[in-house]
Amino acid sequence: MRSARTASRVGMHRVGRILGYLPDMSTPFLLGTFTLFLVVYGLVMTLSASTVYSLQTTGSAYTVFVRQFVWVLIGSGLLAAMSSIDPRIWRKLAIPVLAVSVALLVLVLIPGLGIEVYGSSRWLGAGIFRMQPSELAKLGVVLTVALFLERKYRLLDDPVHLMIPVLAPIGVVVAVLLLLEPDYGTTIIVGGIIFTMMFLGGARAAHLAWTGAGLVSVGAVLMVVASYRLDRLLVFLDPWSDPQGKGYQVVQSLIAIGSGGPDGLGLGASRQKWMFLPNAHTDFVYSIVAEELGLVGSFAVLVLMFGLVFACVRAARRAPDRFGSLVAGGVGTWIGLQALLNLAGVTSLAPVDGVPLPLMSVGGSNACVLMIAIGLVMAIAREGDRALARDVRAARKRGDSTTDLGSGG
DSSP: OOOHHHHHHHHHHHHHHHHTTSOOOOHHHHHHHHHHHHHHHHHHHHHHHHHHHHHHHHSOTTHHHHHHHHHHHHHHHHHHHHHTSOGGGHHHHHHHHHHHHHHHHHHHTSTTTSEEETTEEEEEEETTEEEOHHHHHHHHHHHHHHHHHHHTGGGTTSHHHHIIIIIIIIIIHHHHHHHHTTOHHHHHHHHHHHHHHHHHHTOOHHHHHHHHHHHHHHHHHHHHHSHHHHHHHHHHHOGGGSTTTTTHHHHHHHHHHHHHTTTOSOTTOOSTTTTTSTTTTTTTHHHHHHHHHHHHHHHHHHHHHHHHHHHHHHHHHHOSSHHHHHHHHHHHHHHHHHHHHHHHHHTTSSOOOOOOOTTTSSOHHHHHHHHHHHHHHHHHHHHHHHHHHHHHHHHHHHTOOOOOTTOOO
16 A cells, blocks of 8 residues: 555655755744744735725724734734644644634524624624634644544545545535635635645545545536626626626726836825725735835735745645644645635636735734644744754764755755
């Protein structure tokens, strides 16, 4: 029987080889640096993009910024705490985290408990202390899928041991609850996380092909059976067919991006944030970045997002155990896929799906849960770097000059 562990390590090794030319900095340092830059960048753009909306809805230009700043402070504390905890403890917490998130997803659907915004019931709580259970569900899915794939890695050639514990109780249950909100964008992210983790975990190519085909088919059906999703698809194909109606948001986003040019209009000088572009400080913050800071500011976002995903890949490759490797890979997929969906939507390269830009869009629960996940990856990376350093020292004592343990990947 083919070793799934071997397949996973080979995949990570290839990715590491591609990225191995980058400087061999500490992985936790890279994670912390890219996270810090994205969070600060996000706060600056929150202050710029939200002032008009905040003034018009609350009477103060700084209400939205202050709320986001408070959430970022909470998230930073949680990140620091998670980075100092032994990552192995999350094996015991994986199923409880998923169970709590599923319970919260159920509560969201109960009239009177769930908070409905724009026709979707996705939030619990009141005032500034509102949370989005779907964010916690992403973390629960990453942890639980990693746990099952670690336990079953010698049995992954058998689809029964792969599909039943991974796709049925985790993917299907979470996806159905998300679709009932409805939250199609997060459902895509959860499906992408599970599929990528199956690949990293060593699932056979045939099983991955059938799973991928099934996910794409179901996604396509769901896209066309709901009228509002079909409208988004038609708007994506030709947003200018109804520029004052269904295509209005996408058209205004494109106007903002096009107005920025190479240098931008200047920080704070956006025109579209004056209530022309809906959700300018949330899902469409990248449009305001492009308008105010131009190509340079837009490209900086891409570099920082890539850097954060790269740091997660390095943590996955250097993780001291299979569980840590899968968790780091899952978090990297989460960040990368969410960023990709958001950027594709605001630039009209894909239908708009209401997915926030990681660490930059306004959203307390999104920032907090993602920073918890990054803190967990930092703890995994720290353990991996320590193990790597021990292996390098041992290799040097043996006089092994051919080892590549210190490669940048």
